[in-house]
Amino acid sequence: MKVCxxxxxxxxxxxxxIASPARWLEDAGAEVACIDLAVDCxxxxxxxxxxxxxxxxxxxxxxxxxxxxxxxxRALNAGAHLAFYGLYATVNxxxxxxxxxxxxxxxxxxxxxVHLYQQLAQGVGTQGGDGVVLAKQRFRVPKRSGLPxxxxxxTLNMGDGRKKTVGYTExxxxxxxxxxxxxxxPVYQGRFFVVERDVVxxxxxxxxxxxxxxxxxxxPDFFNGPGHAMRxxxxxxxxxxxVTYDATIKVExxxxxxxxxxxLAETGCLFVTTAVEEVDDAVLxxxxxGHTRADFVEVVxxxxxxxxxxxxxxxxxxxxxxxxxFLDLLTLLAELDLIENVAxxxxxxxxxxxxxxxxxxLDEMADYLGGFDAEKLxxxxxxxxxxxxxxxxxxxxxVQQGEREGAGRRAMxxxxxxxxxxxxxxxxxxxxxxxxxxxxxxxxxEPWYCCAEPTEKQLARV
Numbered sequence: 001m002k003v004c005x006x007x008x009x010x011x012x013x014x015x016x017x018i019a020s021p022a023r024w025l026e027d028a029g030a031e032v033a034c035i036d037l038a039v040d041c042x043x044x045x046x047x048x049x050x051x052x053x054x055x056x057x058x059x060x061x062x063x064x065x066x067x068x069x070x071x072x073x074r075a076l077n078a079g080a081h082l083a084f085y086g087l088y089a090t091v092n093x094x095x096x097x098x099x100x101x102x103x104x105x106x107x108x109x110x111x112x113x114v115h116l117y118q119q120l121a122q123g124v125g126t127q128g129g130d131g132v133v134l135a136k137q138r139f140r141v142p143k144r145s146g147l148p149x150x151x152x153x154x155t156l157n158m159g160d161g162r163k164k165t166v167g168y169t170e171x172x173x174x175x176x177x178x179x180x181x182x183x184x185x186p187v188y189q190g191r192f193f194v195v196e197r198d199v200v201x202x203x204x205x206x207x208x209x210x211x212x213x214x215x216x217x218x219x220p221d222f223f224n225g226p227g228h229a230m231r232x233x234x235x236x237x238x239x240x241x242x243v244t245y246d247a248t249i250k251v252e253x254x255x256x257x258x259x260x261x262x263x264l265a266e267t268g269c270l271f272v273t274t275a276v277e278e279v280d281d282a283v284l285x286x287x288x289x290g291h292t293r294a295d296f297v298e299v300v301x302x303x304x305x306x307x308x309x310x311x312x313x314x315x316x317x318x319x320x321x322x323x324x325x326f327l328d329l330l331t332l333l334a335e336l337d338l339i340e341n342v343a344x345x346x347x348x349x350x351x352x353x354x355x356x357x358x359x360x361x362l363d364e365m366a367d368y369l370g371g372f373d374a375e376k377l378x379x380x381x382x383x384x385x386x387x388x389x390x391x392x393x394x395x396x397x398x399v400q401q402g403e404r405e406g407a408g409r410r411a412m413x414x415x416x417x418x419x420x421x422x423x424x425x426x427x428x429x430x431x432x433x434x435x436x437x438x439x440x441x442x443x444x445x446e447p448w449y450c451c452a453e454p455t456e457k458q459l460a461r462v
Contacts, residue, residue: 001121003030004050004080006073008037008065010058012154012446013168013216014207017056017086019142024110026143030117034146037069039153047076052120054113057086059183060352060377067375070099081120085109088377090132091186091356095374102126106187107133108173110140132187134174139195141202142169150207156214156244156270159340159440164244166444167212169203171195171232175220177250178358180288181277181315184220186356192224197232201239208240214270215245216444222247226257237267246311246442248273251291254299261306270442271309274299279329283320286362293332300336309441311341318351319368319381321388323423330413330420334431340441344403344412348396353379391423409443410434 003025005018015036022032033046047053053073057063066084074082083103084096090106097104103126105112112133119126156164172195174188204215215236222229229247236245247264249272254261264272278284279293291299296312303310312333316326333342353359353369354377360369370380383389395416402412414431421428 001030001051001117002046002049003032003052003054003117004035004043004046005032005054005056006035006037006066006069007056007058007062008069009062010038010056010168011218012038012444013166013218014144014147014150014153015056015058016142016168016170016203016218017058019144019147020140021054021085021110021113022146023140023143024114025117027140028114028117029121032143032146036148037065039148042069042072042076044076047073047080050077050080052083052117053077053080054083054085057084057088057092059086059088060354062086063088063092063377067099074100081116081126083113083116085113087183087187088354090130091183091354092374092377093130095377098374104130105133106131108135108137108193109133111135111137134188134191136193139199141199141206144203144206144210150211154444154446156442157445158442163445164213165211167204167207167210167215168218169195169200169207169215170218171197171200171222171229172219172224174224176224177221177290178288179275179290180286180358180361181351181353182220183354183357185358186354192220194225194228197228197235200232201235204236204240204243208243213243215243217245217247219248221250221253223249223253223257226253226260230260230263233264233267233269241268244268244270246271246273248275250274251276251289251295251299254303255291255295258299258302258306261303261308265307269308271311272303273311273313276312277315278318279332280320280325283318283325286320288358297332297336300338309341309439310338311343311443312338312346314342314346315349315351316347317349317383317388317392319365319383321383321392322385323387323391323420326388326391327420327424330417333413334417337432337435337438339413339431340409340434340438342409342413343443344399344409344416347413347416348392348399350392350396351381352377353381355379387423391419394419 007015007018025032055066084101085105089104174192175184368381372379398415418428
């Protein structure tokens, strides 16, 4: 029986999330076709021939795009068994059932997808198998040969005119932390799973052979298992000394393991994405982030001293946002010389509250919360300060316009800075200049965001 695995968006990377199950299914005897709608149009023949269509939903944006693509998929093949899997699958079970989903899986899904395939191939019907799967498994080297070439995905802009072809892999899945806003938490509930080092290195090896000059480790937190991470990067650097990499690490982990930061840089780590989210300590406590404003400032200096670039991410618009608070965030970023380090889209993100979010545990959310919008995959909410929504809309439009014009990060920050100052009834003062010792900031050509509304360009493709 033929299987069609479909993904719509994974931050501009060649997706581990369909390459891994593709290997498992092929090992079980399936003929697997992989379709990545982030870079390709729908392969209609592959969809028509499939007995099982499994759609990967790793994040909000991908799920919205999948829902937009589904009518065409079902029109091509209404008889195939339709499965959804990934972080955003089980938290949206009711909605996905309405869309025709028959099997819905999250967590460590590869063995369950194989079991589903075997049941369908044998014609015995499907028995159970839905839900969150958190059984430990022995990972296999992902099958990437059926995916588009790496050159068609996001590139790394080195900040000095050079570009690098980027590969992507994962060294762990899940997360041991319980941040209230994080979509990993409702599925993994504080657990994480290690991808064996030999599997990770084999996956890197095949991507380097395919032209990768840089690798993104896409773990929710690379330092959930710091020993595993450091042994991996030592082996990575020994085998691929000219290949660089990046990873995502929590602020509190960067502080707890500051003694490892210089070694990250020495083994080829160009930058670390860190989910700061806010710089207001009261809001950070509500989000249960595990760090403070002072911790963030300390991490910036520690990373700088280690020769490591930080790429902070934020959720600046949430129920507690005020124009003054937003301006405070921008002021701190300018003072810390981080204007070039922050993708402008990060300044426009509005909190999404999916089903199962720990944000819903806060009693005070009753003051802000509206109903659940299944199509938008989020609860509606209204900020305490209504000016915040007006400011967010203006910031979003300014960022979108800047992206269309190809404006640089500092130019877009300037526009947002002026909007924030005006919202506070002030005339915008000049921004401080970049530090004299500032170095070029490497950045992905695809901005890091998983919880924004799909763009018109993305919707047009699907």
